[in-house]
Amino acid sequence: MNPVLLLGRRNLASSRLRVGLTGLAVMAGVAFVVASFVLSDGLRATFNQIVEDVSADIDATVRATGDFAEVTFQAQTIDEGVLDIVSAVDSVEEALPALTSSKIVPIDGNGEAIETLGPPILAANQQDSPTSAVMLEEGELPDGPGEFAIDFTSAGTYGFEISQSYDIVGVEGREPFTLVGTTRFGEDNALAGAVLMTFTLDEVQRLDGNDGKINSIDVTAESGVSPDELIADLEAALPAGLEAVGSDVIVDEGQEDFGATVDIFGNVLLAFALVSVFVSTFIIANTFNILLGQRIRQLALIRALGASRRQVLLAALLEAFIVGVIASVIGLAVGVGLAYGLRAIMNSFGFNLPGLELVISARTIMTALAVGIGVSLASALTPSRRAARVPPVAAMREGYRYGSGEGTRRTIIAIILAVPGVTGIAVSLFGSIDSTPLLLLLLGGGAVLVFISVTMFAPLFSTPSARFLGAPLERLPWLGITGHMARENSSSDNKRTARTAAGLMIGLALIAMATVVASSLKDSYRSTLGSTLTADFLISPPNGGTGFSTELVDAVAALPELDPVSSTRLGNIRVNGNEHDVRATDLALLTNLWDLEVISGDPATNAGPDVVSIHESVANDLNLAVGDELDIEFAATGTKTFTVNAIYENAFLISNYLIDKSAWDQNFSLNEDISIVASVAEGVEIEAAASALDELNAAFPQLNFETGAEYSDRLEGQLDSLVIVINVFLGLAILIAFLGIANTMALSVLERTREIGLMRAVGMTRRQTRAMIRWEAAVVSLFGALLGVVVGLVFGWVAVQAIAIDQFAIPVSSLVLYVLVATLAGLIAASFPARRASRLNVLDAIHQL
Amino acid sequence: MAGFAGITTEQDSGPQAAGTMAATATRLTKLYGEGNTQVVALDAVDIGFEAGKLTAIMGPSGSGKSTLLHCVAGLDSVTDGEVRVGDTLISDLSDQELTLLRRDRMGFIFQAFNLVPNLTAEENILLPLLLGGREPDPEWQKRVIDSLGLDERLHHRPDELSGGQQQRVAVARALMSRPAIIYADEPTGNLDTNSGQEVLGFLRRAVDDWGQTVVMVTHDPGAASHADLVVFLRDGQLVGRLEKPTPDLVLDRIRALEA
């Protein structure tokens, strides 16, 4: 065997612990990547199966055609009468109407309207047929007024019991219903956190305010009729505006819908996984550097004995390759476990993900190997080349400083990397790039380059920084000389300090950025809402989603304590062939409730069915001024001509197009409000108005009746939860960073064995030894965390500019907390190496030469 | 004090030990390994190191010199027998107690790698005191540093000092806490003759001027001749002693023992 390769293998064998620690970082990165694949592949397979199961017994579906929806979040409806047309077709065996509503909310046993973490609360008509996807679990299916059933998972989660009475809130307000049974959706009741209630069709229509309407008709064919024949027969019978599609189309659409959701979820996970991989790259590079550095004598000796540089390089890379292979294989296995673990964690948060089908695709295996081996080799390349440059004379000379040298070259490379990095980020954020993959590539690639560049710059200031940060250690009376040594050790090797801190720097930079963006968003939101909303109260559905009865606004307006009062509706229109949101409201009242910052005209002018107010961006794009005409196309009624009566600057929380409710009534079939704004009448105390509203709130408990400040508070709370979720996912990368710190400390303990032995011999106690190592790690962690926060602030500022948030808020207390926690965690991460150091056999340590 | 043996050997052990002993070992036995790979490094050695004297330990390689030094310094555990430093029986002490004993009552000079690289010469000198949180006595500090000629080098790191300077720093460190006893294992082994002589001179002066107790392992008859007393080890046993040694006498004795 080639002696150099032999040496590589022996080295691996003799430093199993060190290599193991290195491999752990690679393994963790690989595992996270694998988990994101296994989870999304598994979910996709499961959902695909569910979609197929649900449509298995149906041959065709009849529904409205239509190339754009009337209202964004609402499936189109058709007349119930179509059912007769369909049933009359000869080849039809059974035709079942289907209607789903998201406006119906149950009140639980404690009198609270139930709320999910985001998945919808759905109400459907219970189809009385063996082909129905909603099957009886326990009790009975609803078959009369005042009866409903709920899926058994939700029944368990929200504590619903069969044959008890519960209030149900529909568009008209709340009324009592009896829970007659629990149901199951498909085999697994795989609703992923959604709540599914069923009623009779009449009840759903009534509660949804959609009398005589359904979404679609599920059709089965007479035996002997092929689906194609059925569809042809149906198409022949259906009036214009309706279509019949096969179950394959429905399955495809359903799988595409789910697939898109799963893809987003999988890609988000993958993004976090890649952050972990990136962090682990730094750790591995650092470890290889130290490992090879400890072997200079040996490297120089084999060079002196005739090994070529190439051989030394190959031996070092071989070592990395073997580490990569082993770590990938283990990471693959751990990743599969992690996928199931993540699913369990998410389910414990209430996501109710269905059982995972175990899919380990070739792509997963290839990626695991590519990531594991690639990361190992890439991060070993520089250290290995440095090792190959060790001159043979270093074997003889004491004090050859490994890897020391041209700081200028490193700085130049850092600058060279920073330029395309910054450019990439700038172009992706401020440029006009339409392709999402390209944008993400530029953004991610840019960030990666910037992080590498910062890490390369860091040695320029890591020594003075660590000395500065460690200064307080000198003053801690109980540390004494130990504190001094910790400070010296943390700052003595500028490159090692920089590299050890790098992983933490990246993790904290991302966390700090998320926090800064979120709090800027919050501040901006609060102040914009404060200046925009001149009304005192806002009534809105949870999660911004579902509409409610248009009678509520009349009830509010009838209260003498409130005046003026208006509501808004949200729908879709087409202008010049492009779809846009439109809001309908009482244009005559609007400026009393909402500060639009009107530039010209007045929304109240000629308020009626043929005027529109537009945002200045629309006015600029379409070159419109007040008094000009604008053609607007509606799904239900086609194109109408409107006159622009106002142009406004502030579209905060409203659309770029505003029409009057009278125009809505003429052009939309849907009749529901999405929010109500109301001011306190003159001379009325705000408390009096609030208590007047309380009674209405009791009738519509699913709606939020809030003051502007309460509304901001709630949205801020939601944003905070999002930041927590992001931080949890970044937490894994940070965990890897601490693994790196522990690893580096363990290696430097090994490196400093003699020194530690010497100090133990002349009287350093075990406790002092531990303290020295721990505080050294704390100083390095503090440096990494602070550097990360600085980088994160810069990134955050850039992001705030890019998404045009008008405030830049630095959440000082959160950031300070993060830095303190990181420092403390560094201290703790070093516990294991610290214990090892304190247990060193003094004699062995001294004798090691 | 003349007339009192600096050491006690098996033959003349007994109640005669009158000169104050800085450290004593009684029937000190040290075994390494087990079964047929077992090595008897020290075989029931009885020895005492008289206070205020410089004692040299000599013997062929592998005879147990370092082992003896480590055992009486509390750096290594003993297999059998007793070791006392002053009145303290150290075989019973915990690691923590031993560490404090070393820190406060012993000084060490090793053959190489004596100094902590990240500390300056001065910090290295004060290390045991600082570890104990004690304030150095400035007058004593100045005397030690002056006499070792280190005042120019105090703020240098070890890698900026020559081998001889490094050993002088180690000597200064050992003297700084005025320990009951200083242990030196081949302190001049890595030095050229001149630097070696210098270091030995300092140790000698420390004994003569300040009454310091020093125990030194050495291979070099010249170095041994600075001692008040030389003891000889072979195969883990004490095989002889020589008072008022000169290089020639030491050489003769070594030859005699090897014969």
Ligand SMILES: Nc1ncnc2c1ncn2[C@@H]1O[C@H](COP(=O)(O)OP(=O)(O)OP(=O)(O)O)[C@@H](O)[C@H]1O
């Ligand atoms: N840790 C150990 N394990 C096993 N045997 C040991 C160990 N340390 C020392 N020995 C053995 O004990 C004996 C005495 O060793 P010691 O180091 O005391 O000798 P020495 O007189 O100091 O030799 P030298 O002059 O070469 O330094 C030797 O035979 C040595 O091989």
Ligand SMILES: [Mg+2]
């Ligand atoms: Mg020895």
